[in-house]
Amino acid sequence: GQSLEQPSEVTAVEGAIVQINCTYQTSGFYGLSWYQQHDGGAPTFLSYNGLDGLEETGRFSSFLSRSDSYGYLLLQELQMKDSASYFCAVKRAGSYQLTFGKGTKLSVIP
Amino acid sequence: DSGVTQTPKHLITATGQRVTLRCSPRSGDLSVYWYQQSLDQGLQFLIQYYNGEERAKGNILERFSAQQFPDLHSELNLSSLELGDSALYFCASDTPNTEAFFGQGTRLTVV
Numbered sequence: 001g002q003s004l005e006q007p008s009e010v011t012a013v014e015g016a017i018v019q020i021n022c023t024y025q026t027s028g029f030y031g032l033s034w035y036q037q038h039d040g041g042a043p044t045f046l047s048y049n050g051l052d053g054l055e056e057t058g059r060f061s062s063f064l065s066r067s068d069s070y071g072y073l074l075l076q077e078l079q080m081k082d083s084a085s086y087f088c089a090v091k092r093a094g095s096y097q098l099t100f101g102k103g104t105k106l107s108v109i110p
Numbered sequence: 111d112s113g114v115t116q117t118p119k120h121l122i123t124a125t126g127q128r129v130t131l132r133c134s135p136r137s138g139d140l141s142v143y144w145y146q147q148s149l150d151q152g153l154q155f156l157i158q159y160y161n162g163e164e165r166a167k168g169n170i171l172e173r174f175s176a177q178q179f180p181d182l183h184s185e186l187n188l189s190s191l192e193l194g195d196s197a198l199y200f201c202a203s204d205t206p207n208t209e210a211f212f213g214q215g216t217r218l219t220v221v
Contacts, residue, residue: 033209042112042200042212043153087153095158096206097166098143102152 004088004101011107012078020073020104022088029090032064032071037103038084046086047073075106083108113137116201116213124221128189131216135182135203141165142184143210144176147198159184191220 004024012018022032031050035043049055049064049071061074075082085103092099113136123129135142144156155168159178170176173191178184188195196219204210 040198042214043202044112045209045211048209092166095166096141096160096204097155097158097168098202098204098210099155100145100153 004090004099006086006088006101006104008102009105009107011109014078014080014108014110016078017074017076018078018106020075020086020088020106022071022073022101024069024071024088024090024101026069026090026092026099028093030093030096031091032062033089033091033098034060034062034073035087035089035100036084037087043087078108080108080110082106112211112213114201114203114211114213116199116216118216119214120217120219122219122221123191125191125193127191127220128187129191129218131186131188131199131201131218133184133186133201133203133213135184135201136211139203139205139208139211140182141204141206142178142182143202143204144170144184144186145200145202147200147215148196153200156186188218193220196220 033048034046037043047062059076064071087100087103089100115134140161145153156170158166176186198215200215202210202212
């Protein structure tokens with residue numbers, strides 16, 4: 001089976017940097033993805049790591065280490081609109097089933 | 111706009127009833143996923159179809175069923191509804207080497 005663990009809640013100050021970690025137990029997956037979901041909205045794709053290392057997309061960066069079964073999402077220059085839930089996800093090899101972690105609720109405070 | 115269309119957006123129905131949720135994937139996407147999200151909960155994977163065939167099954171109740179049609183749209187059928195089935199139901203689509211795109215969801219309220 002697959003399981004992904006992430007913190008349930010994180011609070012950070014506007015303008016600061018926050019890191020959301022994701023540890024996983026899975027075998028055979030294509031890469032680690034991150035999705036953002038505002039309350040009541042649809043999850044939207046943020047970032048994908050197919051290989052180990054850091055991927056940067058604007059204020060967001062994501063990291064993957066397959067040897068450590070670990071990844072993280074880094075959000076810089078936090079803005080109030082970044083308050084949302086963030087989910088890590090893996091796509092299982094073969095079936096391409098996308099499995100999500102339980103999500104981290106980020107609250108950005110002034 | 112993700113390109114994934116879900117209808118209806120809202121649905122209110124009584125316990126014991128049956129409803130059908132519909133999803134049209136992005137043009138060119140062969141995979142359709144269905145997820146259930148209860149209040150303040152994560153995305154629970156229900157079922158995946160790929161080009162008309164069931165590809166993977168998650169925690170889907172026997173009262174729930176789905177299918178994908180030749181035009182690739184998909185329907186999720188929920189029957190004998192219970193209060194606990196009230197949730198947001200999301201459909202997503204992708205191709206094997208791309209990220210998944212989600213529809214805006216159907217908010218189901220069972221009263």
